[in-house]
């Protein structure tokens with residue numbers, strides 16, 4: 001492809017990314033329910049019923065996942081066919097969006113990690129992905145205060161839409177489907193193997209992208225997730241685009257979309273991010 005075409009293609013990618021719903025932007029600040037309906041620590045009692053489950057979205061009566069102490073952190077290098085999205089040195093694989101245009105990322109890079117600079121916006125990969133294996137390490141630094149959804153909130157957003165929650169969840173209560181490792185707003189992690197604040201956590205995510213025929217969903221997205229080496233989702237279907245206090249639903253999109261890391265106005269760190277596109281048997 002010549003340079004002009006390459007540029008046009010890149011611009012289209014970024015414009016498409018800019019139009020994608022950012023779950024973090026779907027939390028209306030002036031639209032909180034009355035205290036009697038709950039909060040981000042206790043959960044809620046006024047939210048809609050989750051289809052196929054006996055619980056409401058962010059249900060205050062839903063049991064929190066039981067705690068599991070994971071094994072010790074082991075540093076793991078990416079396999080040879082992985083695309084390294086962040087090696088601790090630079091953000092060359094990422095952009096941030098400003099008024100629909102890709103900009104140099106504003107997140108901080110130091111000591112081998114990137115750290116959210118609150119309110120600069122989420123980080124978006126330049127490349128797009130569908131079915132994939134994704135490795136991400138994250139930490140809520142010491143000194144971050146707050147409670148419930150207000151303590152180390154970020155998120156790994158597959159296709160910029162389907163969030164695996166990042167949150168301080170070792171010693172921080174919130175509703176079950178909002179804890180670290182949750183398929184946010186629908187499925188809590190099966191157990192809670194979160195490490196304490198100030199320690200690195202590891203997500204190994206196997207993701208199957210949803211399939212659409214025209215406007216029709218023909219197969220939902222599926223998540224299988226290991227959290228610090230402990231399974232927290234086993235091929236669980238995603239309900240739709242992640243959203244706060246509502247039942248998620250699908251909006252058709254391309255077979256491949258960028259990966260994003262959520263800016264939820266709190267300083268969370270990331271490192272050692274790599275991805276492999278998944279293929280079937282007997283394919284190169």
Ligand code: MG
Pocket residue numbers: 153154155163165166262264
């Ligand atoms: Mg989040």
